[in-house]
Amino acid sequence: MTIHHGRGFACINYPIGMNLGGDPAQALVHSTPDGKFMVTLSAIDLGQGMKSVTRQIAAEALGVPIEDVYVDTADSDTGPHDMGSFASRGTHRVGNAVIRAASEARAQMMEAAAEELEVNATDLDTDGLGNIQVKGAPTRSITVAETAIAAQFKQGRTLSGRGIFLIEPSGVDPDTGEMSPVTTYAHAALIVDLCVDDETGEVEVQKINSAYEVGRALNPKLVEQQLIGGAWMGISHALYETTEPYYPDRSHGPNDFNTYLMPGPGEIVPHDIAVLERPAADAPYGGKGPGEMCANPVLPAVANAVYNAVGVRVDKLPITPEKILRGLQANGGARPGPRRPGA
Amino acid sequence: MAKRPISFTLNGTETGIFVNEGQNLLEALRREAGDLSPKFGCGQGTCGACTILIDGAPHLGCLTLAEAAQGRSIETTSGLADGPDLHPLQRAFMEGFAAQCGFCTSGMLMAAKALLVTNPHPTRDEVIEAISGNLCRCTGYEPIVDAILDAAIRLQGRVA
């Protein structure tokens, strides 16, 4: 029995959202009478941080403290239309819609404040702490709460905004077949170090080094959290998960969590992450979001590392011990690939 | 089917409910006692989302007969916080970004609490062992293990 070390590399350009049928997202923003703001969405937060990031974006665009912004993603019956949480589109598409809705609400808030202060709205600015001030004369100011109260009870004005962000459907040129399926890409490069036991076919992933380019990391801790959890999913898909049976007979297929294999807390892989910030021009404050890209590059990097370790090219997932052993048998044994110094 | 009355303490409060014969404790806590903090993940003992403490020891609510709770002390995640003050485990999970969708979190917290009560200074391997019956789809486990170790430090000198 020999343990063979291998290193695999993969890099990806990952599309944000989809163009083929058009990709719209809507947001509504309105103030409560006490100067808090509610962002209503049908975008879904399934743990990736949709609520946190749209809350940050709305607070920034409104110019109010983040504590004064609430995000409601509860119900597609009561919220404005959204395509959903998929295709890594949330931050980019929904974030852009939120900026538009919040900017419209901000404009109304400034008009209402201008009426109270008897100045031009263009002469006003927010301080981000809950006040609206005359530029250059910050003592002449009104709070956002007072503004909202005046708008509601005195001026009869709503402080609200509607926003939609639409990537239009990309048509196909009938002559050339040319089209533009994607408008924005995120990027990643990833190195996996692992070892393969040539007697059992078992793989142990030892280390992941990754670099992700996600535009601006609007919430760095959430980005990191996504990347750590997503890489675990990548390992899981590469080496364990399948709804098909490992063996030809259907009765061997997984039908509960005991037989549907996934790595557990005992198989945590150390993971060093570098997040490269390159704010995207068409993205909300430059943020594209990690999304599905968290998991994707791990799979080819694992497959390449297995090939580097024992010379077996597995082209069907998951890369099970059985597939590796069959490959070793076909090759007449392990054929370790080239090593880099230090690998 | 005739319902039977049972009584137990739920997070320190005397509680009485009626249960069906054969009903499991997870369902009884959620439906009859109105405590939605233990989660139904699989209903067959394989995910840990329903982990609760019975007399301080971790049990799977979905595999425990409700009637077995008679006279016992049950703890769930609803009882962790002290009014507005989160339990150190909850704080550590929150500050360590150890939850994403949160579906496993309640079970993870109870499994962790059971560990820290009996072993206030666990090693990393002991933490991993303690949560090995709890599945998480989102976090990759590392932030959860780190949060439990962090909570052990926060709890130093106090009972979990």
Ligand code: FES
């Ligand atoms: S619901 Fe009890 S272990 Fe899954």
Ligand code: FES
């Ligand atoms: S946070 Fe989603 S399952 Fe653990």
